[in-house]
Amino acid sequence: MTALTASPAWQNLENLATKIKTQHMRDWFAADPQRAENFTQSACGIELDFSKNLITDEVMQALQTLASECQVSEKSQAMFAGEIINHTEKRAVLHTALRNFSGKQVLVDGEDVMPEVLACQKKIQDFVASVHSGERKGYTGKPLTQIIAIGIGGSFLGPKIMSEALKPYWFEGVKVHYVANVDGCHIQDVLASVDHQETLVVMSSKSFTTQETLQNTLTAKAWFLGAGGSQQDIAKHFIAVSSNIKAATEFGMAEDNIFPLWDWVGGRYSLWSAIGLPIALTIGYENYRELLQGAFEMDEHFQTAPIEQNLPMILALLGVWYVNFFGAQSHVLLPYYHYLRGFPAYVQQLDMESNGKRISGSDTAVDYATGPIIWGSEGTNGQHSFHQLIHQGTVLVPADFMLPLKVPNQDNTHHAMLASNCFGQTQALMQGKTFAECKADLAAKGLDDATLESLATHKTMPGNKPSNTLLFKQVDPKTLGALVAMYEHKVFVQGAIWGVNSFDQWGVELGKELGNQVLDKLVNTDADLNFDASTNQLISKFRQANG
Numbered sequence: 001m002t003a004l005t006a007s008p009a010w011q012n013l014e015n016l017a018t019k020i021k022t023q024h025m026r027d028w029f030a031a032d033p034q035r036a037e038n039f040t041q042s043a044c045g046i047e048l049d050f051s052k053n054l055i056t057d058e059v060m061q062a063l064q065t066l067a068s069e070c071q072v073s074e075k076s077q078a079m080f081a082g083e084i085i086n087h088t089e090k091r092a093v094l095h096t097a098l099r100n101f102s103g104k105q106v107l108v109d110g111e112d113v114m115p116e117v118l119a120c121q122k123k124i125q126d127f128v129a130s131v132h133s134g135e136r137k138g139y140t141g142k143p144l145t146q147i148i149a150i151g152i153g154g155s156f157l158g159p160k161i162m163s164e165a166l167k168p169y170w171f172e173g174v175k176v177h178y179v180a181n182v183d184g185c186h187i188q189d190v191l192a193s194v195d196h197q198e199t200l201v202v203m204s205s206k207s208f209t210t211q212e213t214l215q216n217t218l219t220a221k222a223w224f225l226g227a228g229g230s231q232q233d234i235a236k237h238f239i240a241v242s243s244n245i246k247a248a249t250e251f252g253m254a255e256d257n258i259f260p261l262w263d264w265v266g267g268r269y270s271l272w273s274a275i276g277l278p279i280a281l282t283i284g285y286e287n288y289r290e291l292l293q294g295a296f297e298m299d300e301h302f303q304t305a306p307i308e309q310n311l312p313m314i315l316a317l318l319g320v321w322y323v324n325f326f327g328a329q330s331h332v333l334l335p336y337y338h339y340l341r342g343f344p345a346y347v348q349q350l351d352m353e354s355n356g357k358r359i360s361g362s363d364t365a366v367d368y369a370t371g372p373i374i375w376g377s378e379g380t381n382g383q384h385s386f387h388q389l390i391h392q393g394t395v396l397v398p399a400d401f402m403l404p405l406k407v408p409n410q411d412n413t414h415h416a417m418l419a420s421n422c423f424g425q426t427q428a429l430m431q432g433k434t435f436a437e438c439k440a441d442l443a444a445k446g447l448d449d450a451t452l453e454s455l456a457t458h459k460t461m462p463g464n465k466p467s468n469t470l471l472f473k474q475v476d477p478k479t480l481g482a483l484v485a486m487y488e489h490k491v492f493v494q495g496a497i498w499g500v501n502s503f504d505q506w507g508v509e510l511g512k513e514l515g516n517q518v519l520d521k522l523v524n525t526d527a528d529l530n531f532d533a534s535t536n537q538l539i540s541k542f543r544q545a546n547g
């Protein structure tokens, strides 16, 4: 047993879980008219109804005790203070400094990082203004109306998904295309759709070593030169965002065209840095600043709200409850808003790359589950596919439903239908439908007793399936910023409880290394194959097909 699983707080939760598993949420709602109100909290434009969870006051208190025993708030103070909490990479973790509107200093190694952060924000502001006004032009004098944003992982998901979510705020006259994968089909399609004279390429790579991003940029550069641009025109059409200024200049980026970021910004936490430049180009700098402001307000809420009112804390503790005491292996995100359709993929990287870990801070393997599989897609589409498993399958899948109460420029018929589906799903998951209720329905249809008994077993819905409902007045930049920061802090709290380092990602390295070794054998077709038999066979087939 590790210290965590042996702790009194953990043991207490195990006992409570055994008790809770014999009860049904349906009965709690029937017995307590205040339940919904008691288990609803709001902050920063987000209302969280967590009453449809397998919890009682006693459970929530026990979870809060666990958080205190794991020193979550002390660990969070260390993060905000710029301490080296990413101990395997010896780095501070300060994405919060990128949206720090408090006017206070943020020290890393005794030095205030805020002047550099503010200077970079000013550079973004000026750059966006020069593109939007048409003052910054391409080499033939045309305005830059087509932006190709090249990057992958955290250098792609944040900009793409947040821009998509803010469609009602798009600046007219500029179109941003995203390219992440090294699959040539994508970049070719995008290049074929734009005029090189009007195109600005924003290459985003914190490390400036990522294969996909480097190759896609080289392809874009070759296309630009092939279409009539010259080497000296590159500076007008190619810019980079990177913490590796040396590699970016060696690659050919003009120094003035490089937007910096710092090693204390993790890739999956980087949308608040210049990695967010494509967002600012899409929605304008003022709206982009609102996004940052929303995140800042959530940071303040996370640091100051009491644990029982603290949205990231509540979400994190509920997640721990299901992962560690109910055996839940996944968590589904269900935005009922088309423009937020990419949000599950965003949280997927944020959560799985952060807490998909098995070694704790004491350098030993954990004996408890850590980060779950995060998945999901927009409602109502999922209702007609995977919701079946959530309702009647054999695994427990806690869900976060999300709905803006108002959507811009929309006829209420659609929105009311969308909301009714969202609320109806949470209701069905919670209450289910008993065998007796199913039988009564079938009897009313005049079915004979044998058919009725048999069919009713199949139609019975156990219910008691947990879900959170997150309501927003609307998905404006500020609320979206708060929403993203809320999930960041949720992930932080869980990592703090599980004792893992949420800020490294060694697991992705081996694949990159082996991929490069394989690439060498694919390109050098005479080279001996000395991998395992399966990999050798796959390489041979590729060589034959492309020989």
Ligand SMILES: O=P(O)(O)OC[C@H]1O[C@](O)(CO)[C@@H](O)[C@@H]1O
Pocket: 152, 153, 154, 155, 204, 205, 206, 207, 208, 209, 210, 213, 267, 268, 353, 505, 508
């Ligand atoms: O911005 P970079 O350095 O190109 O990295 C892209 C992504 O690659 C990863 O390291 C994973 O491969 C992510 O953490 C990161 O967001």
